[in-house]
Amino acid sequence: MSASIYEQQCNGERPHPHCASCDTTIDIARANPAVRDPSDIDHQDEAVDRHYWYHSTYLEDWPSEDSYRQDVTEMIEKSMLPHWQHQGMIDGKLSIALHLGTYGAAVENILRRRCNQDFDGRSYWLHQVEIRLEAADLYPAVRRELDGVIGDVPLSELVKHENSQAVRYVNTHESAGSISLAVARTVIARVRTIALPPPSTVLSASARAQKAVEAASAQLADAQRLRPDTTGIPDNKIPRSVHAVKLAERRGIIDPRLMEVAKKTENYENRHQEIWTELKNGLLDEYLVGVNAQVRSLFDGACQTVGNPHEFHEQVKGLAVLVCEPDSVVRAFEDAKWRKIGHVP
Structure with missing residues (x-):
């Protein structure tokens, strides 16, 4: 079923489908709780x-x-x-x-x-x-x-x-x-x-994960060269984006250096985010083998990319053991x- 048809059915613009066995109307717009295991x-x-x-x-x-x-x-x-x-x-x-x-x-x-x-x-x-x-x-x-x-x-x-x-x-x-x-x-x-x-239950670090952490650490260090030189610019005047500089220019605040700083800042932050995203996805692939998409999505949001890659690795391992080693916990x-x-x- 296409997304457009689903949307029309949810909005009442198109009839709901019928069950092929009993011809009962299937209301796909309403989520009903169902017990996962009838033998629970x-x-x-x-x-x-x-x-x-x-x-x-x-x-x-x-x-x-x-x-x-x-x-x-x-x-x-x-x-x-x-x-x-x-x-x-x-x-x-x-x-x-x-x-x-x-x-x-x-x-x-x-x-x-x-x-x-x-x-x-x-x-x-x-x-x-x-x-x-x-x-x-x-x-x-x-x-x-x-x-x-x-x-x-x-x-x-x-x-x-x-x-x-x-x-x-x-x-x-x-x-x-x-x-x-x-x-x-x-x-x-x-x-x-x-x-x-x-x-007593923290997962052992895998060789592949350790390699990913070392690579991310090196990449983050290398990315520092992308940061702009803001010498002489007050902290509250440093632009975080090109859009912010353009808004300032509309108010008559024109400084060519600020646009250069903003562009370099965006490049740095984009690269910084790329490195962290690659590391997070790599560690989750390594430690969440066999975990369903719903739990992985929750896990992804629960892992806060703060500190350095080594600290983040420990955080991921600490959470992963709860999901992957329940008997040990x-x-x-x-x-x-x-x-x-x-x-x-």
Whole structure:
């Protein structure tokens, strides 16, 4: 199907196709969550609290209410909200359900956060969670994701589902199609935590990757010769692009030297970006063998090209082990101590 036909169908300008077997109209403009594995053990009500669940976050002592309250309070106080709304927002944040999922979903959540939300190089922690469900705690069906704002599901949503303490849903954001769990804190029995990546599981550097890193380092050093001489030009006057100089000329600021500086700056930055892009693609090809396109795309966005190529290489290896060596990462929990959270028999 061509992109133009797809667009017409999405806009209602063209009829949707029909199933060849049953002649049912196929609505391709609407995405519906589908369970990845119909035989997933979590379809069985009695199995939901018989295995470990996972949660990833930048809070080491999750699900500590005190730490979360402090974090939320600091975030809201720094926001643009008027002061009189602060307490209401804090109370709302403290009355949301907690999300648990598969190992894969927890790792993809980290990648998505690094890609879209977190730009301060913060550390992450992976929590292995044991839950305990009493009779009637679990909503007896796997459903769509619960209603909420940016993933924040109020505890009242659980109450609406037969006053449940845990509701299964099909995850459409991380490890799409896997089953995740929205829970009240009271069903979490105990938690153990590891830093990511665990020091014992970092991947060994491959010879090909090391060669790519050395080549990139040499190329970046060589690219320095492309940088313009800005001696005598105040920092706030140095143009970053030819377009900026042309705009200045329209305002009557004409300086032939600035155009020369702008052209050289663009050449340098383009070359700089080419080198980093080539290195990133090469390292991802080397370490993400067999990883699907969706996860690779998240991984690409999560890898921040800061520092030098050697530091970037370590960053890629640290993230790649989470995706490519899950068994090794999970084994690191064997040395972690359990923390009791809720009621434990």
